[in-house]
Amino acid sequence: MHNIESWLENNTFHHSQWWNILALIEEKKRKNLKISLCIPTFNEEATIGKEVIIFRSELMERYPLLDEIAVIDSGSTDKTCEIARSFGADVYFSGDILPEEGHHKGKGENLWKSVYQLKGDIICYVDADIRNIHARFCYGLIAPLLYRDEIKYVKAFYDRPLAYSHGKRRSGGGRVTEILIRPLFSLFFPELTALIQPLSGEYAVRREVLESIPFPTGYGVETSHLLDVYNKWGLEALAQTDLDQRIHRNQPNHALGKMAFGILQTFLNRMKAYGLTPLPEITPFLRQFEAQEDHYHQILHEIQEEERPPMNELSAYQNRA
Amino acid sequence: MTPVLTPILEALNDHQAALHAIQEILLANTVLFSEIPAPTFREKQRIRFLLDRFTEEGLENVSRDEVDNGIGILPGTEGKNNILIVAHVDTPFDAATDHTVSVSAETLQGPSIGDNTLGLAAIASLPTMLKQLDVKLKNNLILMGSSQSLGRGDLQGLRFFLDNNTRPIQAGVCVEGVHLGRLSYSALGMFRGNITCEIPDDYDWTRFGAQGAIDILAHVISSIQQIPLPRDPRTSILFGSISGGTGYNAPPSTARLCFEVRSEDAQTVNSIHQKITDITTRITEETEVNIHFDTLAQRAPGGIPYAHPLVKTTRQIMEALEIKARIAPSSGELAALISKEIPSVTVGLTTGIHINEHDETIQIKPIFKGITQLIALLQAIDQEGGNYA
Incomplete structure (x- = not known):
């Protein structure tokens, strides 16, 4: 698919392209933009302090790229809020924002409430469980929005192995991405397979997008965002930045099962909303990706799931000796 | 108390509060330095980051020498003399060790976080902190991360610098992350x-x-x-x-x-x-x-006497900050300075536990008292260092 190859070439970045944070700040000033960082949390006391310290020091005090750092919390029972507040983040309980709209527990709810609460023209979302946090997790996502007006939504992916011998390497996402999302996208929205890690929790988005799309309150929020942005503005509105390594806690299979269930619900709801039911013609191509140095290429796998009839319908079977 | 010291001591409380207000600068540097492995003889990456910080702070003569010391100079308003402030860069942990730092409301935890990443981060953050406090030194401040200090390193980094440095050094301050209250003025x-x-x-x-x-x-x-x-x-x-x-x-x-x-x-x-x-x-x-x-x-053993004005001043600053001085001879950087007959002391910045273990942990709150002490000491040396010879 030609569009995927050209999109990979033009809309896929590496954070090192944006090392000059002073230039980003100039561009931000020139465009008179405000930028907010939102960290959605629920019991993240082990990692939240470090994130707030690094972002405040590097992207507010030292290089004022961010105008606010906010933690939107779902009701943590540990010290998440206390720690975040002690290091200078603005901390909000999600239920206190737009109380007349009620309160749902979940990451998507926090993100939705952040659109109301935060002031930024761009909001950058970063998950709170990253152990190797660095300023690039923010500026790497914000930068494409500062330089390219047509880009509206920048997604993170993580693709730098510490060592790789040579040549091509298989590139892709986590277990839920490879087992659920990539097959679904390959079947129904092939262009979206170009996103190496569609479920990554880090992305920067223009307010005009955030205020005009619905938010599932739980696991499906990343999937629905991609589908809605793609449906409304096309692939060109999306971009992705390689942020190298991301070290975080690994989810057990049963937690991934819940996540997959939520995502599948969202996906089917979107199919219905876009009028794609009954199901359109199903293509036999699974799209995966490989990386060669800085370039990404799709690999097309034709997987024909032919179906055999019950053996007892075969006359040969019925007549066998 | 010398008349020079009076205004310095009077400003201690204000300085401590002002430093607390920019705590993220120092804490972030501590985390970022700490996550870069720096076993002795392999300090290059950590020095690179130090030099980036020095450059961002606008220091002069930012450079790495041939034994991988990282150096930058904060020029004084008069620039007649030079004060050296140094922290060793290397750690006893090999590169394969998980260097991830964890942060709680009260503590930072990770290999080498106290010995001596906090000391190094303090040096990297010092120009920002001096600016925040509007403290201008009349003498040049040479900021240095010294390499090849521990074990077989045997202070080679600082020794090399002192053997080859052409700027006369009036006094030296060695910074150790732990423990607050440490006062060394002699080497064993x-x-x-x-x-x-x-x-x-x-x-x-x-x-x-x-x-x-x-x-x-x-x-x-x-x-x-x-x-x-x-x-x-x-x-x-x-x-x-x-x-x-x-x-x-x-x-x-x-x-x-x-x-x-x-x-x-x-x-x-x-x-x-x-x-x-x-x-x-x-x-x-x-x-x-x-x-x-x-x-x-x-x-070789040596040092300055207990009654030396530098020691007396350091003790008075500690006393004013209600830091209990724990006098102990040093076998670290101070020895190299003493061997060159440069009046010097070693001070610590905070309290900590499990030092040199994988779960090395330091307290955040005392750090700002430790830094206030350090800055007051630099101000005092700046004013009275001419009398040390």
Whole structure:
């Protein structure tokens, strides 16, 4: 698919392209933009302090790229809020924002409430469980929005192995991405397979997008965002930045099962909303990706799931000796 | 109290509060430095980050020298003299160690976070903190991350700098992350040694009394412990680590002891060195195994007197901040400065536990008192350092 190859070439970045944070700040000033960082949390006391310290020091005090750092919390029972507040983040309980709209527990709810609460023209979302946090997790996502007006939504992916011998390497996402999302996208929205890690929790988005799309309150929020942005503005509105390594806690299979269930619900709801039911013609191509140095290429796998009839319908079977 | 010190002490409370307001700068530097491995002789990456910070702060002469020290100069308003502030960059942890730092409301935890990443981060953050406090020094401040300090490094980084530096240094301050209250103004005579015990290939295991390498090394240790140590001058032998063997029931063929001898008296150090040489020679002959005694680092004792104005000023600053001074001689960077007769002290910045272990932990709150102390000390040296000679 030609569009995927050209999109990979033009809309896929590496954070090192944006090392000059002073230039980003100039561009931000020139465009008179405000930028907010939102960290959605629920019991993240082990990692939240470090994130707030690094972002405040590097992207507010030292290089004022961010105008606010906010933690939107779902009701943590540990010290998440206390720690975040002690290091200078603005901390909000999600239920206190737009109380007349009620309160749902979940990451998507926090993100939705952040659109109301935060002031930024761009909001950058970063998950709170990253152990190797660095300023690039923010500026790497914000930068494409500062330089390219047509880009509206920048997604993170993580693709730098510490060592790789040579040549091509298989590139892709986590277990839920490879087992659920990539097959679904390959079947129904092939262009979206170009996103190496569609479920990554880090992305920067223009307010005009955030205020005009619905938010599932739980696991499906990343999937629905991609589908809605793609449906409304096309692939060109999306971009992705390689942020190298991301070290975080690994989810057990049963937690991934819940996540997959939520995502599948969202996906089917979107199919219905876009009028794609009954199901359109199903293509036999699974799209995966490989990386060669800085370039990404799709690999097309034709997987024909032919179906055999019950053996007892075969006359040969019925007549066998 | 000297008239110079009065306004400096009066500003301590305000300084402490103002430093707390920009805590993220120092804490973020501590986290970022700490997550860059820097085993002795492999400090390049950490120095690179230090130099980036120095450049961002607009320091002059930002450079890495041939032994990988990182240096930058904050020019003084008059620039007639130079004050050196130094923290060692290297750590005892190898690059494969998980260097991830965790942060709670009260603590930072990670390998080397206190010894000496906090000290290094303080030096990297100092220009910002001085700016925040509107403190301008009249003399040049040479900020330095010194490499090759620990173990076999034997202070090579700082020694190289002092041997080759062309700017006269009025006074030196060595910064250690832990412990707040530390005050060192003298260096101990010291040597570090390894004793390796190797069973030769043709060793007769069937003969009466045949022993594995650990047994023989234990015999060496026991003999060293018999060496009488004088109380005055104060002298000690520290057994730092021991290694050897692979399991439970196989006699090990090699074993190694790492140790340090310290004394306030150079003659005593030399005498103990000779006695340990005699012990290893004797046991080699008795056991017919190869025992190697290898000296890695050696320092002469020395320092400035307790009544020196630099020590007196440091104590007064600590007293004003209600920091209980714990006077202890140093075997670190201070020794190199003392050997060049540069009046110097070592101070610590905060409290910590499990130092040099993987779960090394430091307290956040005392850091700002420690930094306030450090800045007041620099201000005092800046004002009265001309009288130190």
